[in-house]
Amino acid sequence: MNHQQPEPVHVVQKRRDSALNALAHGVPYVEFLGIEFDRRGDELTAILPFSEKLIGNPMLPAIHGGVTAAFLETAAIIELGWSILWDDIESGGVDPETLTPGQLPNFPKTIGFTVDYLRSGLPRDAYARARINRSGRRYASVHVEAWQDNRTRLYAQATGHFLMPARDG
Amino acid sequence: MSLTPEKKAEITRRFTEAIPHCTALGMKLVQISDGEALIEMPYDERFIGDPRTGVIHGGAVSALMDTCCGAAVMSHPEAPKITATIDLRIDYMRPATPGQTIRARATCYRVTKSVAFVRAVAMDDDEDRPVAAAAGTFTADHSSSRKSNEALS
Numbered sequence: 001m002n003h004q005q006p007e008p009v010h011v012v013q014k015r016r017d018s019a020l021n022a023l024a025h026g027v028p029y030v031e032f033l034g035i036e037f038d039r040r041g042d043e044l045t046a047i048l049p050f051s052e053k054l055i056g057n058p059m060l061p062a063i064h065g066g067v068t069a070a071f072l073e074t075a076a077i078i079e080l081g082w083s084i085l086w087d088d089i090e091s092g093g094v095d096p097e098t099l100t101p102g103q104l105p106n107f108p109k110t111i112g113f114t115v116d117y118l119r120s121g122l123p124r125d126a127y128a129r130a131r132i133n134r135s136g137r138r139y140a141s142v143h144v145e146a147w148q149d150n151r152t153r154l155y156a157q158a159t160g161h162f163l164m165p166a167r168d169g
Numbered sequence: 170m171s172l173t174p175e176k177k178a179e180i181t182r183r184f185t186e187a188i189p190h191c192t193a194l195g196m197k198l199v200q201i202s203d204g205e206a207l208i209e210m211p212y213d214e215r216f217i218g219d220p221r222t223g224v225i226h227g228g229a230v231s232a233l234m235d236t237c238c239g240a241a242v243m244s245h246p247e248a249p250k251i252t253a254t255i256d257l258r259i260d261y262m263r264p265a266t267p268g269q270t271i272r273a274r275a276t277c278y279r280v281t282k283s284v285a286f287v288r289a290v291a292m293d294d295d296e297d298r299p300v301a302a303a304a305g306t307f308t309a310d311h312s313s314s315r316k317s318n319e320a321l322s
């Protein structure tokens with residue numbers, strides 16, 4: 001019998017978590033805002049834990065619109081970076097154990113980003129998920145949805161176009 | 170109730186300088202009057218988006234643009250004192266040069282019964298080649314009985 005055993009679950013998880021960790025940490029501004037990522041399989045959820053320094057309107061109080069824009073843009077860029085990295089780590093082409101931020105593929109560059117503010121950002125945690133609607137050799141189009149208490153009551157959404165990093169081959 | 174342009178500029182200045190996130194990003198309101206605002210954000214390593222080049226994160230530029238556009242609306246003679254972003258589009262023409270202060274200049278060019286229209290540019294030391302351009306719409310709710318937090322809820 002030439003049946004191949006599936007990889008042990010902890011090996012798979014460790015590989016994917018190390019890759020995500022290398023991708024999402026190490027960018028000073030992302031650390032400054034305190035953005036984290038939750039992973040289920042290849043699905044990422046960006047998390048923005050609330051803190052005082054994120055406030056844009058002290059009287060309400062509400063999260064700064066610029067923070068929301070930055071949060072959604074980060075969610076989009078990490079999603080794109082993750083989609084590039086996924087094939088490499090799953091095929092064994094990249095070893096996540098030795099992956100440092102410096103060895104990652106270059107990040108996609110934002111060409112244009114449009115944010116719609118649907119509700120004011122409440123002083124509590126926010127979540128975002130990005131969906132890649134098109135990813136070509138040069139350009140990618142990504143849509144992002146962000147919510148706070150209820151997944152179906154979005155507080156912001158965004159569409160962005162990105163210039164993809166040059167790839168070998 | 171109508172305010173003098175000077176009073177309006179002063180209110181906008183105080184409001185902008187009291188925003189915790191703007192303080193955190195080191196923003197300084199340089200100029201404000203009649204629907205025009207100029208805000209500076211000095212270079213800071215904490216706001217780097219690409220550690221390999223030291224270029225500031227697009228998100229920090231977005232925060233600067235959003236603040237500057239909002240300030241321009243608030244200082245406009247026909248706009249209410251309080252506003253909120255409806256949408257904001259930002260185009261990034263080039264990375265900002267590491268080490269240089271980024272300046273955003275916003276113009277609120279039209280205010281209707283319920284919407285304020287704004288455009289802005291962001292520059293570093295090379296003012297002939299803007300870093301980013303923005304176009305946005307903001308709430309302009311003139312009914313004073315309505316609280317600002319109801320504008321978008």
